[in-house]
Amino acid sequence: MRARISTSLAIGVLASLMPIGGVAEVGTVTTSYNISGLPGLVDLPTAEVAPDGEFVLSFGSFGPHARGAMTFQATPRITASFRYTKMRDFGGGGAYDYFDRSFDVRFRLLNESKYLPAVSVGLNDFIGTGVYSSEYVVATKSFLDNRLRVTGGLGWGRLGSRDPIGSLSGVRPPWDYGEGGTLSASQWFKGDFAPFGGLSYQVNDKLTFKAEYSSDAYLRESEVGIVELNSPLNFMVDYKWSQTTNLSLFYLYGDMIGGQLTFSFNPKRPASRTGFEAAPLPVKPRAATGWDKEWINDASNKSDLQKILADAFAKDGQRLQGMALTSTDVEIQIQNKKYNSPAQAVGRAARLLTRVMPPSVGVFRITLVDNGVPMSTVVARRSDIEALEHSSANEIFERAQIVEANASNDEMVLTPGEYPKFSWAITPYAELSLFDPDNPIRSEFGIRASAKYEITPGFVLSGAVAQSIWGDVGVGEASPSLLQPVRSHRLIYARDGDPAIEHLTASWYTRLGKNMYGRVTAGYLEPMFGGVSAEVLWKPVDSRLALGAEVNWVKQRDYNQLFGFQDYSVATGHLSAYYDLGSGFGATVHAGRYLVGDWGATFALDRKFDNGWEVGAFATFTDVSAEQFGEGSFDKGIHVTIPLEWALGQPSRGKSVTKIHSLSRDGGARLDVDGRLYDWVSDGHGDALASRWGKFWR
Amino acid sequence: MSNDMKFSVMARPMRMLIAGVVLSLAACGSDKQTTQLPKVAGEFIKGVASNVSSRVTAKSSDDASQPSTAKADPNAAVKAALAATPGPINLVIRESNAAVLAMTPIETNAGGVTWMGAGGQSTTLKSGVIVATRGVGDDLMAADAGSARNAIVARRPASYDRVYDHLTGVGHTSKLTTKCTLSTNKSERLVIGEINSAAVVMKEDCAHPNGIKFENLYWVASSGRILKSRQWISQGVGYLIVQPLR
Structure with a gap:
C-alpha cells in the first residue's frame, strides 16, 4: 500500500x-564581426558585445591568410574566441605554410551611457605561441539611434606596432613560449602602445559599412614578405544574408582583399521552429x-x-x-x-x-x-x-x-x-578531424551498425561496428610521442580499423541506495581501450552538488579494433565533483590517474542553458611535464553540446556533443566509456525537471 | 622564428565528431533515438537546399513550409468536412497562409473544450475563445481570458487585461500581458455550413508596451455563441480564424 x-x-x-527572466543585457550589441571573428571593426576590436549566449563560427580568407574562428558570448560581458589561421609561406622565413591557434578574450568594463562610451579590455592570443599576441583598451559610442558607432582605442603588442605614442614599463619583454600553451602574462600591457580607431555605419537591417585606422604594422608578415603594407586603412562591407548568416567583403592595408562568412547561433533562438509534435x-x-x-x-x-x-x-x-x-x-x-x-x-x-x-x-x-x-x-x-x-x-x-x-x-x-528487448540501427556517420597542419580538414564518411539487448532493467549488452566508405582521417604519419601512445596513434586506429568494433560491452546500472547510483561496464569500452570500468555516483534529487568515483582497469586495443589487445595495460580512475554554480554555470573537477599512468586533475567550466545547450572549456594538469607532453604543454579544449530538438525542431532527447582538444596528445587523457552516470542521472533529476517545466502541458 | 619548424611538425589534429550527417543513405532500425538524427538531418538538408534555391529564384514565403496543413478552396473544404463528420466541427484557418484544418471536439475539461485535427494539432476553447493551441508550432500554451470572455459573450464593450503564456527559445514560460478594449463594430448575417444567423461583430484591440499589437474579431449571436472569430495566437503563428460549421 x-x-x-x-x-x-x-x-x-x-x-x-x-x-525568472533573462540575464541583464549590457547594451552596445552587434552581430557584425571583424576578421578575427569577434564583434568589431575590420581587423580591429570594438567595445561591442554579441548578444548573450551567441555562438559564432566564421570562415574567412585575405591575402595569404585563411581563418576559421569560433566565438562565444559567454556572459553578457565576456566574449571568448578560439581561432585557427593558416598563413601561406610564412613558416621558416617563407619556406612553408604556417598554422596558428589562438585564444582571445574580451571583457566589457563599462556600459555605454548617455554621454559616455562603452569600454572593453581584451587579450588576443594570450595562450600559445603568440603570433597575434596583443592587448587593448577600447571605447565605442553609438549615435543616430545605434546606426553609427565610433570606436577608439589603444593597443599593445601587435596592436601597438604602428606609430606608437608611448610605452608602459619600458620595452615589452620577449616571450619564450616553449611548448606553447602557457599564459603570456608577463607581457600583457607592456611596451609600446599605439592608437587605433574607426567607424561603423549601419545603412539598413542588412548592410553595414566599416572603416578603420589600424595600429597593427604586420611587422613579421612584412619581414617574411607575404604582406606589403601600403596604408593603415581598412574597409569592410558586411551584408546580413539571413538571421544566421553574414557575408562580408573587405580591403586591407591597401594590399589585400578578402571575404568572410559568419554563422551565428543562439541557444535562446532555436534554429528550427519548435512545437510541431502532435498535440x-x-x-x-x-x-x-x-x-x-x-x-x-x-x-x-x-x-x-x-x-x-x-x-x-x-x-x-x-x-x-x-x-x-x-x-x-x-x-x-x-x-x-x-x-x-x-x-x-x-x-x-x-x-x-x-x-x-x-x-x-x-x-x-x-x-x-x-x-x-x-x-x-x-x-x-x-x-x-x-x-x-x-x-x-x-x-x-x-x-x-x-x-x-x-x-x-x-x-x-x-x-x-518490455524485457528482454532488442533494438538495432544502421546509420550513416560523418567524422571531421580538424587542424592537422598537413591537412587542416580531414573527414570520413561511413556506415555504423549498432545493436542493444536490454536483458533486465539496468542490464544491457551493446555494440557498434563502423565501416568507413571514404575518408582521409587515417592518411599520413602518426605523431611521435615520448609517452605511451594512448591517444596520439588515433590516426593509425582510423587507418587500420576497417571495419572497427567501436564498442562491445555488457553494462549494469543500478541504484545502490538513497541518492546513490552505480555502474559496471565490461568489454571493449571504446575504440582504443577495453577492460572493466566501475563507477558510483552520489546525487540527491534536488542537490547542486554531486560526487562520483570511478575505477577502471583497461588494456590498449589492437589498431585493427577487432578483438585483440596490445601489451599496454593501466589502472585508471577518478574522483569527481559536479557543482551547479547558479546563473547557468556548472563546474566539474575530475582528479585521479589518467591513461599513461599520470596523476592529476581536469577542471571544466560550462555555461549551461535550460534547453540543454552547453558551451565550456576544460584543462587537465598532470605530473607529465610540458616536455614529455609535447606541443601545447597540457591537455585543454572546448566542449559544445547542442540539443537536436533545438537544431531540428522535432522532439528529441538526442544531442550533438563536440569536444575539441586543442591538441590531442597522450598526457592527461581519460578513458572514454559510455554511460557515465552523471551525464544521464542529472537529466532525470529535479533541476532538469524544473528548468524545462514550461513544457509540462506541451 | 626558429621554432616554426618544430611547431609545424609537432602540431596534431584536433578532432571533432559530428554524428552521422550529410550522407543521403537512409537510416533504418528499431532504435528510433539512433536513427532519428540522420533521417531528420536529411530532411533538414533538403529543406535548406529548397529554401536556398527558392531564395535564388524568387522571394519565397516562410509559411510555405508549414506541415500537415493544406491550402484549399473554402467551399470545398466546408462541404467535405460536413460530409465526413456528423457532429460539431470547426474549420481552423491560419490567416498568414490560408492553411485549413478541420477539428472536432474530443474532450471537455475544466471549462475548456479541446478540439483536435487529423494532423495532430489541437485548439482548446472556452466559450469560443482560444485559450491554448498544441502542435501548431509557436503555440499558445495558456491564456487568462476570463474577463474578455464574459464581455464578448455578453456583446458588451469593455476594457481589460489579457494574459498569454508562450514558450521562449529555451523552453521557459513567458507571460505577455496585453491591455485590450472590446468594442461593437457592426452587425451582419453569417451564412456558412449549417450556420445561418445574425451576429454582432465585436472588435478586440490589444497592445503591449513592447510594440506587440493585434486585433481580434468575434461574430457573436444573441445567444452568446461565437459563430466565427479571428484570434491572435502568438508572434510566430499570427491569427487563427475559427469557423464553426454546425
Missing part, C-alpha cells in the same frame, strides 16, 4: 530554480459516479490497465517499464525516449493516466527511468491535473512534488514484453 504522499522535498528549493491527448475528467474500489479485487483488471497504458505510451514515444497500482494510488516507471524536457514526458504521462485509471485512483506518481534505473518521481494529485490543464505551467509546478524515486518498490510489476 503506497497511498502516502511524500513530502520530502522542499518545493521552495526547486521553485528558486524556476526561470497530447487531453485530460479526461472523472465522472461523478463509479468511484468504488471493488475493481482492485479482480487481478486481471490490473494487468489489463497496464497493457492499455503501455500501448498508449508506446504511441507517445515513451516506454512503460513498470506499474504499481492500488485502488487509490498509481506509480508508473516511464522511459522517456522522445522529449528533451522530462517535464513534457511527465505531463503527457499524467494526461494518459487520467484517460486510463479508474476514478478511485487519486494520486499519480510518475517516475522517470533511464537505463532501467529509477531517478526521480513527480507526485501529483489527479484532481490538480484535472483542474489545471488549461492553466499556466507554473501552477501545476507549485502543486506537484519532485522527490527521489523509490529504488525498489515491491509492488512494481514489470510491463510484460
Whole structure:
C-alpha cells in the first residue's frame, strides 16, 4: 500500500530554480564581426558585445591568410574566441605554410551611457605561441539611434606596432613560449602602445559599412614578405544574408582583399521552429459516479490497465517499464525516449493516466527511468491535473512534488514484453578531424551498425561496428610521442580499423541506495581501450552538488579494433565533483590517474542553458611535464553540446556533443566509456525537471 | 622564428565528431533515438537546399513550409468536412497562409473544450475563445481570458487585461500581458455550413508596451455563441480564424 504522499522535498528549493527572466543585457550589441571573428571593426576590436549566449563560427580568407574562428558570448560581458589561421609561406622565413591557434578574450568594463562610451579590455592570443599576441583598451559610442558607432582605442603588442605614442614599463619583454600553451602574462600591457580607431555605419537591417585606422604594422608578415603594407586603412562591407548568416567583403592595408562568412547561433533562438509534435491527448475528467474500489479485487483488471497504458505510451514515444497500482494510488516507471524536457514526458504521462485509471485512483506518481534505473518521481494529485490543464505551467509546478524515486518498490510489476528487448540501427556517420597542419580538414564518411539487448532493467549488452566508405582521417604519419601512445596513434586506429568494433560491452546500472547510483561496464569500452570500468555516483534529487568515483582497469586495443589487445595495460580512475554554480554555470573537477599512468586533475567550466545547450572549456594538469607532453604543454579544449530538438525542431532527447582538444596528445587523457552516470542521472533529476517545466502541458 | 619548424611538425589534429550527417543513405532500425538524427538531418538538408534555391529564384514565403496543413478552396473544404463528420466541427484557418484544418471536439475539461485535427494539432476553447493551441508550432500554451470572455459573450464593450503564456527559445514560460478594449463594430448575417444567423461583430484591440499589437474579431449571436472569430495566437503563428460549421 503506497497511498502516502511524500513530502520530502522542499518545493521552495526547486521553485528558486524556476526561470525568472533573462540575464541583464549590457547594451552596445552587434552581430557584425571583424576578421578575427569577434564583434568589431575590420581587423580591429570594438567595445561591442554579441548578444548573450551567441555562438559564432566564421570562415574567412585575405591575402595569404585563411581563418576559421569560433566565438562565444559567454556572459553578457565576456566574449571568448578560439581561432585557427593558416598563413601561406610564412613558416621558416617563407619556406612553408604556417598554422596558428589562438585564444582571445574580451571583457566589457563599462556600459555605454548617455554621454559616455562603452569600454572593453581584451587579450588576443594570450595562450600559445603568440603570433597575434596583443592587448587593448577600447571605447565605442553609438549615435543616430545605434546606426553609427565610433570606436577608439589603444593597443599593445601587435596592436601597438604602428606609430606608437608611448610605452608602459619600458620595452615589452620577449616571450619564450616553449611548448606553447602557457599564459603570456608577463607581457600583457607592456611596451609600446599605439592608437587605433574607426567607424561603423549601419545603412539598413542588412548592410553595414566599416572603416578603420589600424595600429597593427604586420611587422613579421612584412619581414617574411607575404604582406606589403601600403596604408593603415581598412574597409569592410558586411551584408546580413539571413538571421544566421553574414557575408562580408573587405580591403586591407591597401594590399589585400578578402571575404568572410559568419554563422551565428543562439541557444535562446532555436534554429528550427519548435512545437510541431502532435498535440497530447487531453485530460479526461472523472465522472461523478463509479468511484468504488471493488475493481482492485479482480487481478486481471490490473494487468489489463497496464497493457492499455503501455500501448498508449508506446504511441507517445515513451516506454512503460513498470506499474504499481492500488485502488487509490498509481506509480508508473516511464522511459522517456522522445522529449528533451522530462517535464513534457511527465505531463503527457499524467494526461494518459487520467484517460486510463479508474476514478478511485487519486494520486499519480510518475517516475522517470533511464537505463532501467529509477531517478526521480513527480507526485501529483489527479484532481490538480484535472483542474489545471488549461492553466499556466507554473501552477501545476507549485502543486506537484519532485522527490527521489523509490529504488525498489515491491509492488512494481514489470510491463510484460518490455524485457528482454532488442533494438538495432544502421546509420550513416560523418567524422571531421580538424587542424592537422598537413591537412587542416580531414573527414570520413561511413556506415555504423549498432545493436542493444536490454536483458533486465539496468542490464544491457551493446555494440557498434563502423565501416568507413571514404575518408582521409587515417592518411599520413602518426605523431611521435615520448609517452605511451594512448591517444596520439588515433590516426593509425582510423587507418587500420576497417571495419572497427567501436564498442562491445555488457553494462549494469543500478541504484545502490538513497541518492546513490552505480555502474559496471565490461568489454571493449571504446575504440582504443577495453577492460572493466566501475563507477558510483552520489546525487540527491534536488542537490547542486554531486560526487562520483570511478575505477577502471583497461588494456590498449589492437589498431585493427577487432578483438585483440596490445601489451599496454593501466589502472585508471577518478574522483569527481559536479557543482551547479547558479546563473547557468556548472563546474566539474575530475582528479585521479589518467591513461599513461599520470596523476592529476581536469577542471571544466560550462555555461549551461535550460534547453540543454552547453558551451565550456576544460584543462587537465598532470605530473607529465610540458616536455614529455609535447606541443601545447597540457591537455585543454572546448566542449559544445547542442540539443537536436533545438537544431531540428522535432522532439528529441538526442544531442550533438563536440569536444575539441586543442591538441590531442597522450598526457592527461581519460578513458572514454559510455554511460557515465552523471551525464544521464542529472537529466532525470529535479533541476532538469524544473528548468524545462514550461513544457509540462506541451 | 626558429621554432616554426618544430611547431609545424609537432602540431596534431584536433578532432571533432559530428554524428552521422550529410550522407543521403537512409537510416533504418528499431532504435528510433539512433536513427532519428540522420533521417531528420536529411530532411533538414533538403529543406535548406529548397529554401536556398527558392531564395535564388524568387522571394519565397516562410509559411510555405508549414506541415500537415493544406491550402484549399473554402467551399470545398466546408462541404467535405460536413460530409465526413456528423457532429460539431470547426474549420481552423491560419490567416498568414490560408492553411485549413478541420477539428472536432474530443474532450471537455475544466471549462475548456479541446478540439483536435487529423494532423495532430489541437485548439482548446472556452466559450469560443482560444485559450491554448498544441502542435501548431509557436503555440499558445495558456491564456487568462476570463474577463474578455464574459464581455464578448455578453456583446458588451469593455476594457481589460489579457494574459498569454508562450514558450521562449529555451523552453521557459513567458507571460505577455496585453491591455485590450472590446468594442461593437457592426452587425451582419453569417451564412456558412449549417450556420445561418445574425451576429454582432465585436472588435478586440490589444497592445503591449513592447510594440506587440493585434486585433481580434468575434461574430457573436444573441445567444452568446461565437459563430466565427479571428484570434491572435502568438508572434510566430499570427491569427487563427475559427469557423464553426454546425
